[in-house]
Amino acid sequence: MKKIAVITSGGDCPGMNAAIRAAVRVALAHGAEVWGIRNGYAGMIAGDMKVLDSRSVGDIIQKGGTFLGTARSEEFKTLAGRQKAVANLEARGIEGLIVIGGDGSLTGAKYLGELGIKFVGLPGTIDNDIWGTDYTIGFDTAVNTALDAINKLRDTASSHGRVMLVEVMGRNCGWIALTAGLAGGAEIILIPEEPFSQEDIYKQLLESRAKGKQYSIVVMAEGAGSAIDLGKNIRANTGLETRASILGHIQRGGAPTVSDRLLASRLAETAVRALLDGKTDIMIGYRNRQCVEVAIGDAVGKKKDIDPELYHLAQVLSQ
Ligand SMILES: Nc1ncnc2c1ncn2[C@@H]1O[C@H](COP(=O)(O)OP(=O)(O)O)[C@@H](O)[C@H]1O
Ligand SMILES: O=P(O)(O)OC[C@H]1O[C@](O)(COP(=O)(O)O)[C@@H](O)[C@@H]1O
Numbered sequence: 072m073k074k075i076a077v078i079t080s081g082g083d084c085p086g087m088n089a090a091i092r093a094a095v096r097v098a099l100a101h102g103a104e105v106w107g108i109r110n111g112y113a114g115m116i117a118g119d120m121k122v123l124d125s126r127s128v129g130d131i132i133q134k135g136g137t138f139l140g141t142a143r144s145e146e147f148k149t150l151a152g153r154q155k156a157v158a159n160l161e162a163r164g165i166e167g168l169i170v171i172g173g174d175g176s177l178t179g180a181k182y183l184g185e186l187g188i189k190f191v192g193l194p195g196t197i198d199n200d201i202w203g204t205d206y207t208i209g210f211d212t213a214v215n216t217a218l219d220a221i222n223k224l225r226d227t228a229s230s231h232g233r234v235m236l237v238e239v240m241g242r243n244c245g246w247i248a249l250t251a252g253l254a255g256g257a258e259i260i261l262i263p264e265e266p267f268s269q270e271d272i273y274k275q276l277l278e279s280r281a282k283g284k285q286y287s288i289v290v291m292a293e294g295a296g297s298a299i300d301l302g303k304n305i306r307a308n309t310g311l312e313t314r315a316s317i318l319g320h321i322q323r324g325g326a327p328t329v330s331d332r333l334l335a336s337r338l339a340e341t342a343v344r345a346l347l348d349g350k351t352d353i354m355i356g357y358r359n360r361q362c363v364e365v366a367i368g369d370a371v372g373k374k375k376d377i378d379p380e381l382y383h384l385a386q387v388l389s390q
């Protein structure tokens with residue numbers, strides 16, 4: 072395989088640039104021509120792509136976001152849209168793709184594979200919700216951003232003796248909430264994977280006050296409900312003073328951490344080598360400190376669970 076393309080798709084994440092850089096430079100080192108597709112699958116459908124050289128990926132390893140741009144494309148979900156995209160690749164002689172994105176983007180890649188395009192995927196999303204990899208690119212940076220916010224909110228929560236609610240991202244999964252909540256010493260962590268009742272929360276908060284806690288930190292995954300609504304309910308049912316913060320897209324930006332840069336670089340290297348070897352319909356994951364090949368059907372078809380031991384530990388440590 073001599074001509075490949077790199078694409079970032081779906082929600083951006085810190086480390087995408089490091090992955091693009093590594094993919095381009097590893098491919099060039101193997102004598103391949105590399106194209107960069109702009110703005111995700113929307114750009115593939117529009118034919119918005121250009122050849123990249125080593126210099127075009129300079130000065131990006133330290134930057135969040137993706138210099139190629141990204142998008143969510145409804146048209147790509149239709150067969151007609153994907154056929155247009157395939158025609159644009161074939162017109163340029165592009166034989167294989169490195170797709171960096173989340174579960175949606177990798178699902179899209181799987182359908183491209185059914186149209187004869189070879190691809191290797193990389194898990195790029197802050198959510199850490201992809202089966203087959205211990206960590207996704209961007210997760211470590213996002214949890215560190217969330218942790219920084221929790222630390223700051225703790226200062227003001229303790230000064231005022233308030234219940235501080237922090238809503239973090241993660242769509243339908245609780246990885247960011249659980250990890251940042253545990254590291255940030257949250258008293259209560261609410262995630263979609265573990266059902267809870269609001270009555271139990273009121274009880275727990277009142278009990279911890281009775282036992283001497285002066286203030287509380289509650290970390291809530293966006294998929295577990297609204298921190299603003301819960302804060303109002305806590306106030307109404309316990310009399311405790313509450314404040315809620317929604318961290319939002321702050322969690323998606325910023326310079327990638329060391330872990331994310333290394334993860335992105337290693338996964339991208341393995342992905343390009345696999346693609347140039349003719350492999351396809353796989354994602355490269357990171358398990359037990361090794362880059363591993365994961366069948367794309369498993370990566371997007373199986374549900375990644377949270378780590379129950381981590382959840383249990385967070386509960387014990389919040390006493
Ligand atoms: N079932 C699907 N079939 C085809 N393409 C899809 C599918 N799901 C997602 N995609 C494509 O991937 C894009 C990104 O997916 P999305 O779920 O928004 O983000 P992420 O990849 O970060 O999870 C979508 O806008 C769409 O173009
Ligand atoms: O940026 P948008 O389109 O508002 O999407 C927000 C969603 O994207 C994420 O930040 C990242 O998810 P994906 O990478 O899967 O798109 C989620 O945590 C959040 O629910």
Ligand SMILES: [Mg+2]
Pocket residue numbers: 081173174175196198242
């Ligand atoms: Mg997703």
